[in-house]
Amino acid sequence: MMSVAKTQIALSLISHTNIGKTTLARTLLRKDIGLVADRAHVTLENQKYTVLETDIGESLQLWDTPGFPNCQKILSRLQGAKNPIVRIVTEVWDRFRDRPSWCAQQAVLNVQQEADVVLYLVNATEEPSMAGYIAPELQLLEWIGKPVIVLLNQTGPPKDRTEQQRLEQPWKDYFARYGFVRGVHSLDAFSRCWVQEGILFETIQSLLPSHDRQLMNRLFTVWQT
Template identity: 40%
Template structure:
């Protein structure tokens, strides 16, 4: 049986640009050491990135370049030769910057099938100084170089996000323009280590197949194809988990009793358990970790023995006491009936969208005779959007950032706001689920909507 073919991708950059952070995000593992200071990584480290029966792809995290002028001058004196690097020794303690540069170059020369040169998108390459020298030095190694532009994340500030997006597009274009003068640069891809965009990650993987050494491209192409197929399976797994929560909520029915508070809490508790399973599925499938669990805290004193709607002011106060996010428990609205207050929370994802819903007020709770309590259509729309927002948040959370804190609501709210443009489509979906008998059609529509999320954002 033949050994799997090994493919080596070398990740290099100027020091303190974020190589190890990018390595963590691409691998979805906590590897290496990350500190905001130069030359933290001092040796070449290989990490298994992709694997199949026929091939294994390793991502190499390398020491960052420091002042490479001496190396560049020596290469020029040698007429462009780099063989001398194999035996070149540098004192690690007294010449740390030069030592790190030489170690990275030794690896590139000996092993790299493709070089990824990571750059800081916020820097202008024309004025930074070091890109000119480092790219000139790389030209002597006769390796294809793929540029990845880091530090180009989306902005969560709704007041300035359009302006910041324009700035980031301009930053990426600056690097594309700068790199056009180097014929060995094969592509420029924006990918932020802290807020990765799934379609850019896919583009990076696909580029491996096109630009590794010719003799390894077939194996790499097969390996990437298998990896992307596995990602589609993982995406389908997350979609099914979200569908289970939504169908559970659609079919929840609680016979009303004299204990209104108990009825409401039971429905909350049951749905919270489903949300907890969904969140854990996301964490496991996307290989992430969360710092705060799906904890549900309720404060329903305002609802006790009420026969009228609570005010938005009180609803906002009540909502603020919750670590859950949304509400809308009702009886079948088509049957009419008197309202007796409402409130909401869902999933207890440590405060998903409490601020948003606090200003909006809580949905109303209806009851007539012995009609079962159900979630309102409006609530189910918000639930679908919240499931989608949570999924997008996890997809765009780079492993470099560490664990996910769901108690930090701003990012979930950001993705929720992005979904408002699709609210009508989601409302139609919920109507079809509630009023139609064609369950398969409803499921197909939901899967189509959920599957498209990583491609749209």
């Protein structure tokens, strides 16, 4: 039986609620999409957008997902489950009565079912150890088992190499304990930087299975032209 050639690479953009996912998606897509507001759970559904596309219809897809709530509550609910991810995706949460848990379920479903690589956005103005929401969210991501790239938001305009390393190092040190986190890069939602985008796409390509890297290389060529 002949295998069907893959034509899409999918990225799931996830974060704690109100960190700036949709704003970053707008920057990467270079157009206004979704809703942006300074409150929790503005994005309520998984939404797919085309970032890059070749002449023959191959594409890099970006999923903007609902933000994670306080995941500690969800982890407590999953204690003792033999397969926590199966449990979370099959639980029934009311979209209106328990919106935070419902949003978390939608994000987990998207990562599990769609993502080749996960982009996990954090607020770089915080101290990593003080952002208490990160560890529970990483526990969920570890259970899913997809490769994760951490993106540092709110880093401001591009900086010289020394300053960039100073800003990124505490986050790299923090995430070093998580083997499924395969990169930590600055990518501010408001200050577009071609160099940072290029580094991101190269990292994504390196994390793909060998048979998908050629596809990503063709998409990367589209970005470069």
